[in-house]
Amino acid sequence: MRHLMSPLDFSVEELDKLFDLAEDIEASPEKYAHACDGKVLATCFYEPSTRTRLSFESAMIHLGGKVLGFSDAANSSASKGESVSDTIRVISCFADICAMRHPKEGAPMVAAEKSGIPVINAGDQHPPQTLTDLLTIRSLKHRLDNMTIGLCGDLKFGRTVHSLIRALVRYENVRFIFISPEELRVPDYITDMLKEKNIPYEEVIRLENVMPSLDILYMTRVQKERFFNEEDYVRLKDFYILDKAKMEYARPDMLILHPLPRVNEISVEIDDDPRAAYFKQVQYGVYVRMALILTLLGKGEV
Numbered sequence: 001m002r003h004l005m006s007p008l009d010f011s012v013e014e015l016d017k018l019f020d021l022a023e024d025i026e027a028s029p030e031k032y033a034h035a036c037d038g039k040v041l042a043t044c045f046y047e048p049s050t051r052t053r054l055s056f057e058s059a060m061i062h063l064g065g066k067v068l069g070f071s072d073a074a075n076s077s078a079s080k081g082e083s084v085s086d087t088i089r090v091i092s093c094f095a096d097i098c099a100m101r102h103p104k105e106g107a108p109m110v111a112a113e114k115s116g117i118p119v120i121n122a123g124d125q126h127p128p129q130t131l132t133d134l135l136t137i138r139s140l141k142h143r144l145d146n147m148t149i150g151l152c153g154d155l156k157f158g159r160t161v162h163s164l165i166r167a168l169v170r171y172e173n174v175r176f177i178f179i180s181p182e183e184l185r186v187p188d189y190i191t192d193m194l195k196e197k198n199i200p201y202e203e204v205i206r207l208e209n210v211m212p213s214l215d216i217l218y219m220t221r222v223q224k225e226r227f228f229n230e231e232d233y234v235r236l237k238d239f240y241i242l243d244k245a246k247m248e249y250a251r252p253d254m255l256i257l258h259p260l261p262r263v264n265e266i267s268v269e270i271d272d273d274p275r276a277a278y279f280k281q282v283q284y285g286v287y288v289r290m291a292l293i294l295t296l297l298g299k300g301e302v
Contacts, residue, residue, distance in 0.1 A: 005112060006127055007163045018295060022291040039066070041066070044091060098117055120296070126163055129163070147173075153220035160220070179204055211247075216255050217250070217254060222239070260281075
């Protein structure tokens with residue numbers, strides 16, 4: 001039995017097979033419409049989520065399976081003091097696979113150790129989002145190597161950013177440009193890793209200065225829930241706003257990605273730009289989750 005705790009749990013070769021499966025699902029969804037008949041996915045979400053929870057539910061339903069679960073810790077036995085270990089043992093009696101998001105880092109790993117079913121970590125390192133990002137890039141750029149990717153916004157607290165960087169360093173000739181205010185710079189452990197692997201990166205403040213060199217621009221929101229100080233959040237939340245004026249600096253084939261939800265860091269006037277791929281990214285998230293569910297249930301080839 002296999003779990004998914006980290007974006008690095010699958011090798012590059014295994015990811016290629018997973019993405020091939022996801023792309024086949026996109027091309028021929030009818031082939032997979034009953035692949036999970038009789039199977040049940042449990043979504044155990046101890047903190048709020050819209051896209052992540054619903055995308056897992058959508059994925060399982062499109063595979064012919066069923067879904068049960070909870071969307072808030074207050075609606076589970078956790079409110080009565082039940083441990084994650086006990087919860088997953090109970091859930092293992094009801095479902096065939098579980099997607100879990102928990103505010104406490106490492107909780108899905110604890111669950112996986114006690115679980116009788118595959119567990120997918122849908123929080124902290126957020127591997128499903130990283131797989132979504134990689135599939136989106138591969139499908140639209142037809143490669144995951146030989147590119148310059150700019151990551152913009154909250155690079156200090158953004159777990160999707162950290163996971164994507166760690167996943168992309170396994171591919172050849174990937175260069176990173178980190179665009180953030182001083183207060184939200186990427187953590188030292190990330191830059192130390194890049195130095196150790198001799199992977200080129202630079203840190204800048206002005207987005208306009210680097211737009212012409214980017215193949216991918218990965219925008220992030222400043223996350224209010226990660227700030228202890230309301231004043232700091234208000235000061236930094238509008239630091240970057242991608243609008244039509246800034247897009248004048250971008251290449252014709254540059255892609256804009258965003259893990260969503262956005263607040264105002266991407267102007268709605270960009271939504272119709274053919275380079276805006278963040279809603280396509282959501283759709284690719286369903287395909288990759290379908291492929292992931294199939295794989296962990298032993299119905300894929302990874």
